[in-house]
Amino acid sequence: MNIKILVASHKEYRMPDDKIYLPVHVGKEGKSIDLPYQPDNTGDNISGKNNNFCELTAVYWAYKNLDADYIGLAHYRRHFRFKRKSGKWESVLTENEARHILKRHDIILPNKRRYFIETNYSHYIHAHENESIAVLKEIIKNDYPEYEAACHSVMNRTWAHMFNMFIMNKDCFDNYCKWLFDILFKIEGRLDISGYTKNERRVFGFLSELMLDIWITANEKIYYECPVMFMEKQNWLVKGGKFVWRKFFGK
Numbered sequence: 001m002n003i004k005i006l007v008a009s010h011k012e013y014r015m016p017d018d019k020i021y022l023p024v025h026v027g028k029e030g031k032s033i034d035l036p037y038q039p040d041n042t043g044d045n046i047s048g049k050n051n052n053f054c055e056l057t058a059v060y061w062a063y064k065n066l067d068a069d070y071i072g073l074a075h076y077r078r079h080f081r082f083k084r085k086s087g088k089w090e091s092v093l094t095e096n097e098a099r100h101i102l103k104r105h106d107i108i109l110p111n112k113r114r115y116f117i118e119t120n121y122s123h124y125i126h127a128h129e130n131e132s133i134a135v136l137k138e139i140i141k142n143d144y145p146e147y148e149a150a151c152h153s154v155m156n157r158t159w160a161h162m163f164n165m166f167i168m169n170k171d172c173f174d175n176y177c178k179w180l181f182d183i184l185f186k187i188e189g190r191l192d193i194s195g196y197t198k199n200e201r202r203v204f205g206f207l208s209e210l211m212l213d214i215w216i217t218a219n220e221k222i223y224y225e226c227p228v229m230f231m232e233k234q235n236w237l238v239k240g241g242k243f244v245w246r247k248f249f250g251k
Helices: 047-053 056-065 095-102 120-127 130-143 145-155 170-190 200-218 236-249
Strands: 003-009 021-025 070-075 078-080 107-110 166-169 223-226 228-230
Touching: 003 056, 003 095, 021 056, 047 056, 047 200, 056 070, 056 170, 056 200, 070 095, 070 170, 095 107, 095 166, 107 200, 120 130, 120 145, 120 200, 130 145, 130 170, 130 200, 145 200, 166 170, 170 200
Parallel strands: 003 021, 003 070, 107 223
Antiparallel strands: 070 078, 070 166, 078 228, 107 166
């Protein structure tokens, strides 16, 4: 069982020691900086789209260029944890732990993020430009009608698996990526983001967080949830305040 977990990063940072982790320099195209990581602009790639597709440029690179039995994605400041150990870096998911889980499950996902007071759909339109999610729903309805029920279900949930983090076998990964990027490229062709803010231009990364749950739901995949560790301090008071503000006052 050959497992590779991409660690998306745009700068040099401490990386897990376990051999299953593959640091990837996302958005390498056009950048003069050379990080000691796998660049995402080799082979068939969309590195130049990183400002809009975020960590998905690493996912696309792996889809087209990486040979492994299982492929996953983490972030330089965000990792899966199976068991709590002496410190954060010691607690990062290991190869043996991942193997143990994947023997019984199709996919490893982050623990659910629960919104409680609003649905995924209402959260998205309060936090982001509304047009993008409308185009997503339209394309699914017209081009992938077998996913429409799952799309409706996910949009109306009050929880989601966020961060685009996962570990799945190569067959699942290839099927997911084929579906994901076909839809995202169609949205890209229809959506004018020229007036979006710098943050909102990351739209395809935002949409894909919900799309992962749509794909998993439609295909009835059996998943295991792992806690996610933030390797730096998080100000949850500020984050919570922003969430409530968007809920009642918009972006």
